[in-house]
Amino acid sequence: MLHFPRWKVISIVVTCLAGLLFSLPNMFAKEQVDTWPWPMPKAQIPLGLDLQGGAHLLMAMDSDRLKVEWTRTLREQARAALVNATPRISPELVSVVGSSVQVRLQKPEDMDAALRVLRLLSEETGSPVLGTNAPSLDVVRGEGGVITLTLTPAGIKKRLSDTANASIETINRRINALGTAESTVTRQGDDRVLIQFPGLQDTAELKDLLKGTAKLTFHDVHPTMSAEEAQQAGVPTGFKIYPSERDDGRYLLKEDPVVAGDQLASAQPELNQQTGEWVLAFRFKQIGARDFSRYTQANVGRPFAIVLDEKVLSAPNIREAITQGSGQISGGFTAGSANTLAVQLRSGALPAKLTIVEERTVGPSLGSDSVAAGKLAATVGALVTAAMVTFAYGTFGVFAVVALAVNGLLIAALMSAIGITLTLPGIAGFVLTIGMAVDANVLIYERIREELRAGKTAISAIEAGFTRAMVTIIDSQLTTLAAALLMFGLGSGPIRGFAVTLSIGIFTSVFTAVTITRLLVAWWLSQQRGKAARIAVPI
Amino acid sequence: MLPIPNFKGFDFFPHNTRINFMRFKSICFWGSILAMVLSLGLFFTKGLNYGVDFKGGSMIEVQSKSGPADIPTLRRTLGGLGLGDVQIQQFGQPTDVLIRVEQQPGGDKAQQDALEKVTKALGAGYVQRRVEVVGPAVSSELRRDGLYAILGAIAAIIAYVWFRFEWQFAAGTVLALAHDVLITVGVFSLFNLEFDLSIVAALLTILGYSVNDTVVVSDRIRENLRKFKRMELNELLNLSINETLSRTILTGVTTIAVLVALYVFGGSVIRNFTFAMLFGVIIGTYSSIFIAAPVLDYLGVKRETVVGTKVPGIGSKSEA
Numbered sequence: 001m002l003h004f005p006r007w008k009v010i011s012i013v014v015t016c017l018a019g020l021l022f023s024l025p026n027m028f029a030k031e032q033v034d035t036w037p038w039p040m041p042k043a044q045i046p047l048g049l050d051l052q053g054g055a056h057l058l059m060a061m062d063s064d065r066l067k068v069e070w071t072r073t074l075r076e077q078a079r080a081a082l083v084n085a086t087p088r089i090s091p092e093l094v095s096v097v098g099s100s101v102q103v104r105l106q107k108p109e110d111m112d113a114a115l116r117v118l119r120l121l122s123e124e125t126g127s128p129v130l131g132t133n134a135p136s137l138d139v140v141r142g143e144g145g146v147i148t149l150t151l152t153p154a155g156i157k158k159r160l161s162d163t164a165n166a167s168i169e170t171i172n173r174r175i176n177a178l179g180t181a182e183s184t185v186t187r188q189g190d191d192r193v194l195i196q197f198p199g200l201q202d203t204a205e206l207k208d209l210l211k212g213t214a215k216l217t218f219h220d221v222h223p224t225m226s227a228e229e230a231q232q233a234g235v236p237t238g239f240k241i242y243p244s245e246r247d248d249g250r251y252l253l254k255e256d257p258v259v260a261g262d263q264l265a266s267a268q269p270e271l272n273q274q275t276g277e278w279v280l281a282f283r284f285k286q287i288g289a290r291d292f293s294r295y296t297q298a299n300v301g302r303p304f305a306i307v308l309d310e311k312v313l314s315a316p317n318i319r320e321a322i323t324q325g326s327g328q329i330s331g332g333f334t335a336g337s338a339n340t341l342a343v344q345l346r347s348g349a350l351p352a353k354l355t356i357v358e359e360r361t362v363g364p365s366l367g368s369d370s371v372a373a374g375k376l377a378a379t380v381g382a383l384v385t386a387a388m389v390t391f392a393y394g395t396f397g398v399f400a401v402v403a404l405a406v407n408g409l410l411i412a413a414l415m416s417a418i419g420i421t422l423t424l425p426g427i428a429g430f431v432l433t434i435g436m437a438v439d440a441n442v443l444i445y446e447r448i449r450e451e452l453r454a455g456k457t458a459i460s461a462i463e464a465g466f467t468r469a470m471v472t473i474i475d476s477q478l479t480t481l482a483a484a485l486l487m488f489g490l491g492s493g494p495i496r497g498f499a500v501t502l503s504i505g506i507f508t509s510v511f512t513a514v515t516i517t518r519l520l521v522a523w524w525l526s527q528q529r530g531k532a533a534r535i536a537v538p539i
Numbered sequence: 540m541l542p543i544p545n546f547k548g549f550d551f552f553p554h555n556t557r558i559n560f561m562r563f564k565s566i567c568f569w570g571s572i573l574a575m576v577l578s579l580g581l582f583f584t585k586g587l588n589y590g591v592d593f594k595g596g597s598m599i600e601v602q603s604k605s606g607p608a609d610i611p612t613l614r615r616t617l618g619g620l621g622l623g624d625v626q627i628q629q630f631g632q633p634t635d636v637l638i639r640v641e642q643q644p645g646g647d648k649a650q651q652d653a654l655e656k657v658t659k660a661l662g663a664g665y666v667q668r669r670v671e672v673v674g675p676a677v678s679s680e681l682r683r684d685g686l687y688a689i690l691g692a693i694a695a696i697i698a699y700v701w702f703r704f705e706w707q708f709a710a711g712t713v714l715a716l717a718h719d720v721l722i723t724v725g726v727f728s729l730f731n732l733e734f735d736l737s738i739v740a741a742l743l744t745i746l747g748y749s750v751n752d753t754v755v756v757s758d759r760i761r762e763n764l765r766k767f768k769r770m771e772l773n774e775l776l777n778l779s780i781n782e783t784l785s786r787t788i789l790t791g792v793t794t795i796a797v798l799v800a801l802y803v804f805g806g807s808v809i810r811n812f813t814f815a816m817l818f819g820v821i822i823g824t825y826s827s828i829f830i831a832a833p834v835l836d837y838l839g840v841k842r843e844t845v846v847g848t849k850v851p852g853i854g855s856k857s858e859a
Contacts, residue, residue, distance in 0.1 A: 050808075058677065060647070201667070204658075207651070355647045359654075359672040366600065366668040366808075373806035380804055381797035388793055394548035425737060428801055428809055432744065432816070435797035436751075439790040443755070446786045449550070472758045475703060476751035482695045483747035486688050487740055495740045502744070524543050538547045 002463060002522045012519055015511075016406050022413035045415045048423035048497055051371050053364030054198035055206065059354040061167065063160060063191045066352055067099060070151060070159060074137075075101045077121055078149055085117045100150040108145050115141060118149060125158040160190045166351045167193055173347030174209045193354065201363050205340075212309045213353050214344035216261035218292065219253040219305045221315060227252045245311040246332055253305050253312075258295045263288025267345040269338035270328065278333040280342055282326065289325025297321040306331070308341070374427035381431045382408070389438055393445050394538045399520040400441035400513070407437050407512040411504055420504070423497030433505025439476065440513035443469040449539055458535035459525065466518055473510065481506050551785055560780050560828055561773045564836070567829035571718055578725025585728050590735030591671050593685070595642035595678035597654050600630060600669035601661060607633040608665075616660050622653050631807035635668070647674035669808075685739040689720065692743050696750050700757075708757050711834035712750060715826040719749045723819050737812040745819030748794070752787065752827040759783050760835065772840070776832045791824045 004012075025033045025044045033042050049056050075096050082089040082103070091114075093104040105114055122137035136155030140148045151159070164187045171185050171193065183197040200206060219242075222230070227241045227250035235241060240255045263285050270281040284292055295304075296318050305315040306329050313331035333341070386404065390397040411430060415422060422430075448465030456464065484506065487499035528535045591598045603609075610627055613636060617625045623641045630637040640657060643649035650672050658667070673681070693716055701709040720742055727734050759779040767775060798820065802813040 060676065203670075355674075356651050356672070357647045357674040358677045359651075359670060361667070361670040363666065363668040365602070365666070370806050370808060373804055377801045377804040381800040384796040384800060385793045388789070388796065390548075392548050392551065392789060394546045395543060397548055424806075424809055425740060425812065428805065428812065428816075431797050431801055432794070435794040436748070436790070438793045439751070439786075442786050442789050442793075445548075446783075446789075450782070472755055475754045475758065479696055479699060479750045479754065480744075480747035482699065483692050483743045483750075486692045486695065487743050489688065489691075495736055498737075498740050498744075527543055536545075538545045 002459065002466075002518070002525060004519060004522055009519065012515060016409070016516070019406060019409040019413040022417050023409045026412055026416060041417070043416045043419065045412060045422045046419055047367075047371070048421045048426065049196060049198060049360070049367075050362050050424045051367045051374075051422065052198055053201060053362050053367035054196065055200045055203045056358075056360040057195040057197070057203070057206070057210075057356055058188065058358035059193045059195065059210065060357045061160070061163060061191045061193075061352040061354060066160070066163060067151070067156065070156075071096050071099055071101060074121075074149060074151070078103055078118060081117050081121060082114060085113065087113075089114050089117065097148075100148050102142075103147040103149070105145055105147075111141065111145060111147075114147060115139060118147060121149070123155075123158075125154045157190055161187070163351045164191060164193060167354065170348050170350050171195065171210065174343055175206070177343040177347065178205065178209065192357070199364070201361065203359070203361055207356070208340050209343060210350075210354060212344070213350040214261070214341070214347075215309055215349040216264065216345055217257035217307045218259045218295075219255075219257050219307055220295075220299075221303045221305050222252040222254070223302065225252055242305070242307060242310060242312050245308065245313050249312075251305055251312050251315060253307070257307075258304070259284065259288045259292050261345065261349050263291075264345055267342040269333070269335065269342050271335075272328065272330070275330075277330055278335050278338040280329040280331070280333065280338055280345075282329065282345070284325040286325075292325060293321065293323040297323070370424050370427075374424065374431075378427065378431050378434075382434055385434060385438055389441065393441075395524065396445055396448075396517075396521065396537075396539050399517050399524070400438065400445075402520060403441065403512040403516040404434060404437060406516055407505070407508050408434065410508040410512065411501065414504055414508070415501070420500055421497060422501070425495060425498035426501040429498040429501035430505065433502060433509060436480070437505065437509035437513055440469070440473045440509060441517055443472055444513075444517070445539055448537065452537060452539070458528075458537045461537065462521060462525070466514070470514065473514065477506050477510055551788065556781050556784060557777070558781060558784070559777060561777050561833070561836070564829065564833040568833045568837075571722075571826070571830055574725070575718055575721045578721045578728070581725050581728040582721075587724070587728050587734040588731045590733045591639070591673045591678070592736040593678055593682045593734070595650070595673050595675050597638075597640040597650060597657070597673075598669075598671045599638045599640075599654070599657060599667060601636050601638065601665040602632075602668050603634045603636070604664055604666060608636045610636065613638070613661075617657060620653075620656050620660055622656065635807075636665075642675060642678070647676065650674050681736060685736065688739060689742055689746075692746050693717075693720075696746065700750070700754070703754075704757055704761065705840065707835050707838045707840050708761075708831075710838060711831035712753050712757070714834055715753050715823075715831040716746055716749055718826045718830050719745050719819055719823050722822055723815055726818060727815070732814070733811055735811075737809065738815050741812050741815035741819065744816060745823055748820055749823030749826060752791075752824055753831045755786065756780060756783055756827050756832060760832065760840075764840065772836055776836060780828050780832060787824060787827070791820065794820050 022041050025042055030044065033044065036042060075094055078101055079091060079094045082091050089110045090106040091103050092106045095102055103114065103118070105111060119139050122135040122139065124133055125136050126132035126134055134152060134154035136152060136158060138150040138152050140150070142148050168185045168187060175183050175185070175195070175197070183195060186194050188194045197206065222236070222239055225236065230236065230239065230241060230252045235252070238255055239252055242251050242253050244250065265283045265285045267280055267282045270279050272279045300318050300320060303315045303317050306313045313329060382404070386401045389400045393400060411433065414420070444465050447469045448461050451461035451464045452458070481503060484499045484502040488496055488503070525535070608629070610629065613627050617627065617638065622643065626639040628637050629635065638657065640653050643653045654670065654672055693713070696716065697709055697713055700712045723742060723745060726732070727738065756779060759782055760776060763770070763775050763779050770778070795817065798813055798817045802810060802817060805813055
């Protein structure tokens, strides 16, 4: 137990030196560390948003609304699939019932063919290798010649995840327009997106950018009927009433757009020299330009509507055919709102509306206050601990303090090297680890004391102390680790930070409290040998 | 090589300390049971002062740009916004104010609208240092996850202790853990302290610390059960607690010292968290001695199951 082969001593010393080397960058300013020559590690412990300041926004997609949209699309797909089949299958009725689509056929003998065609709409989701594959669509033949199509849970999950991923791309494009900050956008669960934005304090601009989906479409206005008339007489098929963005006005527009926003090649805010009003200058891609040109040629003199997120921005008259594929949109913009909209349009529409379900923002001043407070608390805590342990165990206590210092270095080194974020609760976890790491040494030393009292010699008492205390140390550390792992599972950012530092601390503290102290004690013993007939343990 | 200076440590507890802990066992044990019942009663009648994590709503920490914050004016302005219950309190420095706005009816969007109103009403005189807005969906998830984490931790610890020791030890440990969690919750309810996600983390740490403490005492009890086959159980429990006392006290005092440093210097953001931890460590230490050990006496540990056939010695790790 007290004999250390040379290779073991070397590897322990190397571990300690590596700990020192990798934790070194944290003791200097970032600018200074950057100038260090090549072989030096430069990674510092990344600070959490609560320490460096920044914004954390958790956004949820409106999955209920998405499901309604998907069912509506499914109805169109089912109708198209039947009508386009060869030979053509005539549906009597294709309608949305609850969250399903029901198809009633004109001729019952078409049933088998219809089922075959409709089943083709289903896609495989998941992986056949993992056994998670499932169809995205349930096609069931019901009573009375009715076919029911329902999105399966697997199909919904797949669509949600596709939508979330597409949203993340769009969000990234929008955020990049804000500037240079290193933000991260990640998916959480099935239908949520987490945006972390270090250094950002004023979230108003960010929220504006993420507000609305920025679906821009150009619609035909009903030639004769007004929205008010439509509301009384019933809305004609293919048309829909849209509210105005600016006032209480309403418009009766064709539901299918002439050109959709995905055909935009560019959008820029511009100051209209004649009116002094901020406008949005846009240019279409090729297909959009062609469609728009044809449409305006055929409709000179009539109004058309520009719709953003289901609200009419403006409904100007077409003065002449627009064949260049570019134009201006006026909508009562300010310089700021025109710019925001331009960014949104350039980065594409969000596939789903996002709502902020959790926001945590920390200003940089509070962050640095917290870092200073944490540093002070850690220093005071470590000093008090060191003093108490030295007082209680003398020379051996100093060994424990050395082990404690190495423990601190190793935790810092691991966090810097792996890149584990330090949060405010993380600092608390760190300080607590230091306090509890002493426990292992206390257990060992108390045991040695007892064995000495029982009349054992120094060497056998020390041997017994390390061996017997080991069982208890492992027991107690494992239970703390269990609690830390559960905390990690609990999920939310700051708590995870606490759990991570606590877990790392458990591993490093067992190594330092047991191995390093033992090495130091063995070294001490080797010096005592031959000095006196009987070695006195200074404990 | 350098000679290592030799100096002796100070033994806090003379090795023949024999405090008769078991003399107080009934009063402490039943007193603690009463405290647990009272805590449960408080939890169900008075309830907890949940923070935004669990209740939803907004919390905004602001700092006045010029001099101490004018709290009465803030109360008037923000109270008149029609946002329901708006709590305003000084937080740490006289310039710092913590504003809590209760959860608004109308889902997640409504919370953001409320935040916007407050920001506008505060005007340019204040800097926002911290904003936390939690919507109804997230707060109910956090409540659920928090409860699961605590129950899961207790279950994992029961399984571990049961596996390592006899069921009587497991029963004692569970009672001690339930005691620590319940009474900490009771104190939070009694003093109306804010209970949020970080307190759940503190409770989990308390669980870890308390079981650590209980395991150390239990280890020694089992060892002594093997060593002194004829000793009366009460006396044996006393002996075991006394033998581990200097360790219990020294570890407890260092941990408490560190937590006090955190409480005093760690800043107001984590003050509630460190308070919970401080309180938990103290009652966690108490419960190992006055709850977990007496339970063994009340339940009666069968010696033959503990003693087994192996003689404990150096290097013996085959317990239970």
